[in-house]
Amino acid sequence: MEGVSATARWTAAARAVETRRADALFTDALAEALAGPEGFARWERYDNPGTTEFLAIRTRWLDEVIARSAPAQVVLVAAGLDTRSVRLHWPSGTVLYELDQAALMEWKEKRLAELEAVHRCDRRGIGTDLTGPWDGDLRAAGWDASAPTLWVAEGLLFYLTEGDARTLLERLASLSAPGSVLAGDLIAHQSMISEFTREGLARLRADGCPWLWGTDRPEEFLSSCGWTPEQVRLPGEDGASYGRWPWPPLPRDTLGFPMNYLFTATV
Numbered sequence: 001m002e003g004v005s006a007t008a009r010w011t012a013a014a015r016a017v018e019t020r021r022a023d024a025l026f027t028d029a030l031a032e033a034l035a036g037p038e039g040f041a042r043w044e045r046y047d048n049p050g051t052t053e054f055l056a057i058r059t060r061w062l063d064e065v066i067a068r069s070a071p072a073q074v075v076l077v078a079a080g081l082d083t084r085s086v087r088l089h090w091p092s093g094t095v096l097y098e099l100d101q102a103a104l105m106e107w108k109e110k111r112l113a114e115l116e117a118v119h120r121c122d123r124r125g126i127g128t129d130l131t132g133p134w135d136g137d138l139r140a141a142g143w144d145a146s147a148p149t150l151w152v153a154e155g156l157l158f159y160l161t162e163g164d165a166r167t168l169l170e171r172l173a174s175l176s177a178p179g180s181v182l183a184g185d186l187i188a189h190q191s192m193i194s195e196f197t198r199e200g201l202a203r204l205r206a207d208g209c210p211w212l213w214g215t216d217r218p219e220e221f222l223s224s225c226g227w228t229p230e231q232v233r234l235p236g237e238d239g240a241s242y243g244r245w246p247w248p249p250l251p252r253d254t255l256g257f258p259m260n261y262l263f264t265a266t267v
């Protein structure tokens with residue numbers, strides 16, 4: 001696994017670390033095996049104050065969005081080594097589509113089979129490039145354009161150029177039947193210039209998986225892509241702390257601090 005795909009092992013390692021805690025916000029029993037030594041090496045290499053805490057909060061927050069929305073079809077846009085198909089309880093009949101780069105999906109299928117993973121929904125993995133015309137691959141896998149979809153773009157948008165992220169979100173909006181929801185995360189532009197993240201950013205760049213952009217106006221960005229923002233939260237804010245965020249929530253215009261936005265939006 002190379003380039004940006006390898007970042008999936010980093011976030012799997014972060015889920016494994018959370019899983020080991022007595023007060024874990026979720027249990028991902030496969031994360032340790034999926035991360036492997038490479039994932040843990042990256043977890044150490046990219047760690048910044050708040051990074052591991054944020055990844056745990058993000059996972060839990062999106063788990064709750066999924067539980068609340070409970071749509072019949074869910075698409076993990078850049079699924080990486082996510083194991084929600086195994087670890088969440090899905091209403092019967094749920095179809096979960098996982099999109100990610102072909103090499104990653106191939107590796108993941110093989111590893112999940114070796115680990116004898118038992119999926120609790122109808123899971124369909126699709127290898128595709130999210131900067132290309134990927135929706136044909138999704139349709140071919142059985143996705144129903146006439147039914148609402150919950151799209152989950154977790155840990156993806158800042159690895160794309162702003163133009164590619166915009167094209168992707170616009171395409172998701174145009175594909176979405178009424179009642180569809182988009183959930184995910186964005187990084188703040190400030191994080192790209194913060195001293196706190198400088199070393200981590202340089203390491204990501206050196207490893208061929210740089211963060212490419214961020215925005216300090218998440219609501220405006222989502223609206224301009226055809227989405228109506230519903231919830232936008234910084235870690236530590238109401239409903240996005242879980243006792244895991246060690247600092248008070250920072251005002252949005254606190255310059256120089258790394259920040260991540262969690263969001264939901266509707267069409």
Ligand SMILES: C[S@@+](CC[C@H](N)C(=O)[O-])C[C@H]1O[C@@H](n2cnc3c(N)ncnc32)[C@H](O)[C@@H]1O
Nearest residue numbers: 005007008011078079080100101129130154155
């Ligand atoms: C940090 S990982 C996040 C994975 C997963 N959502 C998680 O939270 O663990 C970023 C993922 O984006 C995927 N990705 C980045 N650019 C992509 C593209 N153009 N097409 C498909 N997948 C892409 C990578 O392969 C990788 O799995």
